[in-house]
Amino acid sequence: MRSYGQYCSLARALDVIGDRWTLLIVRELAARGPSRYTDLRHGLPGIATNMLADRLREMEENDIVRREEAPPPIATTLFSLTERGEELTPVLFALGRWGVALMDERGDDEWRGYWLKYPLEQLFADAAPGEPPVTLELRTGDGPVVVETVDGAVRVHSGSAEQPDAVLTGDPEDVIELLKGSIDVRAARRRGVQVEGDAKAVARVRPRI
Amino acid sequence: MRSYGQYCSLARALDVIGDRWTLLIVRELAARGPSRYTDLRHGLPGIATNMLADRLREMEENDIVRREEAPPPIATTLFSLTERGEELTPVLFALGRWGVALMDERGDDEWRGYWLKYPLEQLFADAAPGEPPVTLELRTGDGPVVVETVDGAVRVHSGSAEQPDAVLTGDPEDVIELLKGSIDVRAARRRGVQVEGDAKAVARVRPRI
DNA sequence: CCGGATCCGGGTTGATACTG
């Protein structure tokens, strides 16, 4: 990106991370940890492969991304955030928080389940922190994600749970509305969400005030 | 801007404010309040006039900016942030905070004194909150700015002070280093900073922790 | 002077094909 040429920390930051796709690459690496080139492409639907290669190179030069050649038996290239890259999480949070108001209709937007990680961990909490922890599994289109209550907070990671208290299957919009509490289990079922297991466990994951 | 087409609040936010210049226009309006087109141009050195007009129109459509025709005797167009636009300040703060580490050399970057407003208000405080408040005037190139201690915090606005406790004149880099405390008055003078008035008042404005 | 609109050249991005 062409520099703004201003002696201002905001402008300097935008010189480095203001390019198209850059912050979404940071999102991918923050949500999934060290990732292969191909996995990044999968998490960035619509990106051109040369664009991803260019951005990764620039971000490496700017000390945001680190490239590691994993030794056998993995034998692949892994991209991960540097410490300086991790420090961008407050930026992701602020932008993501502001963008919540824009999440009106799903349309035909792309969707990956693990994109829920930071929204849920930041904006949701355990509604009954005194009770024994619960585990949910969400199946919303691509790979499943696990949602757990831990010390009153919510933790999210990709993968399946061994013994989930409940499993939610359906469109992301509907599952999210169910977790938000803006619709109940009955209404969610009417929209096509499958709720298996303990419906009470679902109500444990709720927005912070 | 072309949409990323992702059902993710970060991507949605970037759809709206990810364009070049957009966040800098927000900075201008946040730091100076309602502004005329020409003043915005002055605060955004390097912007093409059609670009500013385009961005303002898009930002108006996206409910970030409001355009008002001020009645006589002002009789000009004023641009200001909507409530939704004001809600972008956490984004400016997060990005600006991250960019501080990039503020190494001034080079021939452009500079406006009021760009100090948010950095100083956020990152600095009154080192002796119990003492009577002090007022500084900074003259660093373009218009002067007033720095005041208020209830232990620091407030900044454009303009001149009537009875400043001290006046600092010099290059922005040097004045900032003096306020940060990384150089003392003696060293600042050696670099060409003029310190008039009470040097003790200068030491009242210091980085938090 | 204020608030733009128009035009054009160049740089950035997107889509697809191809490769070690």
Next chain:
DNA sequence: CAGTATCAACCCGGATCCGG
């Protein structure tokens, strides 16, 4: 798997012009 190469489309920057 991890990219390069190519080319078209679009966005941006710079200059100029224009109606109040």
